[in-house]
Structure formats: C-alpha cells, structure tokens
Amino acid sequence: MKKNILKLGVALMVWGSILPSVQAQEVAREAKLHTYVMENPYEVPKIKAPKGKKVKNVVLMIGDGMSLMHVYSAWTANRGKLYLDNSQAVGLSKTYCANELITDSGAGGTAIATGQKTNYHYVGVDVNGNELPSLITLSKQKGMSAGIAVTCRLWDATPADFCCHNIDRDDEYDLIADYVDCGADYVVGGGAQKFENRPDGRNIFQELEAKGYQVARSWEEAKAIPSGKIFAVTDPKDTPVPAERGDRLAQSALKGMDIMSQNKKGFFMMIEGSQLDDYGHFNDLDLLMQETHDFDRTVGAVFEWAAKDGETLVVVTADHETGGLTLVDGDLQKGEIQCKFSTGSHSGVMVPVYAFGPGSEHFTGLYENTAIFDKIATLLKLKK
Numbered sequence: 574m575k576k577n578i579l580k581l582g583v584a585l586m587v588w589g590s591i592l593p594s595v596q597a598q599e600v601a602r603e604a605k606l607h608t609y610v611m612e613n614p615y616e617v618p619k620i621k622a623p624k625g626k627k628v629k630n631v632v633l634m635i636g637d638g639m640s641l642m643h644v645y646s647a648w649t650a651n652r653g654k655l656y657l658d659n660s661q662a663v664g665l666s667k668t669y670c671a672n673e674l675i676t677d678s679g680a681g682g683t684a685i686a687t688g689q690k691t692n693y694h695y696v697g698v699d700v701n702g703n704e705l706p707s708l709i710t711l712s713k714q715k716g717m718s719a720g721i722a723v724t725c726r727l728w729d730a731t732p733a734d735f736c737c738h739n740i741d742r743d744d745e746y747d748l749i750a751d752y753v754d755c756g757a758d759y760v761v762g763g764g765a766q767k768f769e770n771r772p773d774g775r776n777i778f779q780e781l782e783a784k785g786y787q788v789a790r791s792w793e794e795a796k797a798i799p800s801g802k803i804f805a806v807t808d809p810k811d812t813p814v815p816a817e818r819g820d821r822l823a824q825s826a827l828k829g830m831d832i833m834s835q836n837k838k839g840f841f842m843m844i845e846g847s848q849l850d851d852y853g854h855f856n857d858l859d860l861l862m863q864e865t866h867d868f869d870r871t872v873g874a875v876f877e878w879a880a881k882d883g884e885t886l887v888v889v890t891a892d893h894e895t896g897g898l899t900l901v902d903g904d905l906q907k908g909e910i911q912c913k914f915s916t917g918s919h920s921g922v923m924v925p926v927y928a929f930g931p932g933s934e935h936f937t938g939l940y941e942n943t944a945i946f947d948k949i950a951t952l953l954k955l956k957k
C-alpha cells in the first residue's frame with residue numbers, strides 16, 4: 574500500500590514536470606490550418622501488371638520530400654484515387670544520413686543513387702569526399718542507356734546525386750560542369766543560367782555538343798529531336814509551376830523511355846517530381862498538391878508504358894519528407910483536405926517505396942535507403 578502511495582507521489586511529480594511541455598504542445602496545435610479543394614479530379618484506370626519476370630529496364634521515380642502524408646492527402650483531394658494505387662508492392666525506406674538524423678536531398682539522393690550513406694549536403698561522394706559511381710554510371714559501364722528528367726535546375730541535389738560529385742551541394746558551377754563527363758544519354762531539366770556566361774569562361778553547352786549531345790534550349794526543341802543523345806535545358810532555373818508547364822514531366826519521361834528502349838541492353842532512368850520539396854519548404858499546400866498530382870499522373874504514364882513493355886520495373890520513392898505535413902481533416906466526396914505543417918524544413922520519417930512490374934516483389938519490407946540502390950543494381954546485374 575505504502576509502495577503504491579509512493580508511486581502515486583512520483584507520478585504526480587513527473588506530471589508536474591511535464592506540464593510545461595503539455596502547454597508547449599497546446600501552442601503547437603495552433604499551427605495554421607491550410608485548406609485545399611481539388612477542382613478538377615482526374616480518372617485513374619486500372620493498369621494491368623505485366624506477367625513476365627525479366628527485368629531489362631528500371632525507371633526510378635523520386636518525389637522529392639514526398640511522405641505517405643503527401644500521398645494520402647493527394648489521394649483524398651482526387652476523391653480517393655491515385656495512379657500509385659496500381660503499385661504491386663510497397664516498402665518503407667529509412668532516410669537518415671551518415672552524420673545527421675534528418676537528411677537533405679544531397680545525402681538522401683546519394684544513398685539511393687550510389688548505395689552509400691554520406692554526409693549532409695554531399696552529392697555523389699562518400700563521407701571522405703571520394704567519388705561514387707551512381708546507377709547512371711554503372712548502367713553505362715554495362716552498355717545500357719541511362720537518363721534523367723526533372724522539374725528543377727540541374728545543379729539541384731537530386732539530379733546532381735546521379736550525375737555529379739561534390740562535398741558541397743551549393744557549388745553550382747562545378748556541379749553543372751560535371752554533366753560533361755557523366756555519360757547520360759538523355760537529360761531534361763532546368764538551369765541554363767549556370768551553363769554559359771560562367772566565371773570560369775567555360776561554355777558547358779558547347780562542351781556537351783563536342784561530346785555528341787544534341788543540345789535543346791526548350792522542351793519544344795527537345796521534343797522535335799527523333800533520336801540520339803539529347804541534353805535539354807529548358808529554363809534559366811527551375812521549370813515553371815505545374816499549372817504553367819502542363820504535362821511536360823510525363824512527356825519528357827516517355828520520350829526518354831521511347832528513345833533509350835532502342836538499346837537492346839536496356840536502360841536506367843531517374844525521373845523526379847522536384848518541386849514537391851520546394852512547396853513543402855514554403856508550406857504552400859495548393860502548389861504542393863498540384864506538384865504531387867502532376868507527379869502521380871507521370872507515375873501513371875510510366876506505369877502504362879511499363880505495362881505494355883513487360884520488361885520494365887518502376888520504383889517510386891522519396892529521399893525524405895519536407896514540411897512535416899499532416900492531414901487533420903477533409904472530405905473524400907468533395908476532394909477537400911485540411912492540413913498543417915510542423916516545419917519549414919525536412920522531418921524524420923520513413924518514406925514509402927512503391928514498385929510496379931517484374932521484380933517488384935523485392936521492394937516489400939523495411940530497409941535502409943541504400944537498399945533501393947542494392948536491389949536495382951542486383952536486378953539489372955550491375956557491377957557494384
């Protein structure tokens with residue numbers, strides 16, 4: 574009995590000491606409520622998964638900063654349907670980096686691209702700054718084709734993780750210069766302002782042309798090129814917001830797959846919904862949902878292409894979460910979501926990995942972000 578009274582006393586003391594933090598939580602609950610209603614929902618047909626087992630090509634799709642909250646919010650806003658629902662397997666990826674619990678896209682993307690956890694802000698290098706071969710490099714070494722298509726500037730961390738090497742993700746001019754030697758057959762993104770009129774006097778567009786690339790300075794120009802190596806830098810910095818650029822990401826993904834699938838040895842392609850991260854940082858729910866839906870429609874276009882092809886594995890994931898997004902209320906019939914953000918930065922949570930096509934069964938379960946590289950490299954029989 575005495576023991577119980579003692580326990581009660583200790584419990585009350587502990588309760589007293591946590592009271593201030595309870596008050597802090599009350600304040601945190603006052604975080605601004607953002608409401609979004611999707612005016613024009615899109616239909617999502619069932620996509621029949623291919624039956625074969627052979628993995629000839631892999632398309633890796635990254636929603637930068639996309640957590641299950643982003644996916645579930647977008648699903649609610651589109652009246653309970655997304656192309657992602659056609660996935661055959663789902664897993665969870667742990668995103669922490671070598672020296673920080675909460676990663677950035679530099680280290681987060683490097684883990685996926687190269688299979689090694691590295692330091693915060695590093696791109697395509699290990700913790701000692703040594704260059705690491707990426708899925709692009711290794712695919713090229715095997716005689717396959719390789720490419721990327723993104724909606725950001727090409728010196729931004731995620732595309733740079735696959736094509737560049739630097740301990741500083743802000744070393745923009747050096748990152749862009751790395752594209753000359755990265756070996757990719759197909760590149761689409763923004764960032765023209767760092768390719769020419771550079772402090773080092775180099776003109777990266779001319780150097781790319783000397784390497785056999787057909788350089789396009791707009792998406793219209795890129796679209797008209799029927800075959801061969803394409804390097805399209807469509808905008809001075811990032812590509813326009815989703816409503817202004819239309820389905821350009823889906824178009825650039827499909828064009829890359831059409832061209833690179835002419836290689837009998839297969840291809841690897843990375844496609845990024847880059848601006849999810851930006852709108853998470855801005856806590857802009859409207860633009861965040863627009864970019865997430867654009868990414869999902871691109872997923873749909875890629876799934877449909879892969880379903881017809883039969884030998885293409887599609888993996889869809891994220892490098893980390895951005896914004897601490899939480900869906901607190903909503904209406905499935907009206908396509909309304911009410912959300913709060915807990916940060917203007919990244920948060921620590923496992924992110925989903927979706928897979929469609931042959932080999933997708935390998936992506937179920939719980940694993941490190943580096944395992945995504947391992948699984949893809951094993952399925953494509955790349956020399957690690």
Ligand SMILES: [Zn+2]
Binds near residue numbers: 678850851895919
């Ligand atoms: Zn970010």
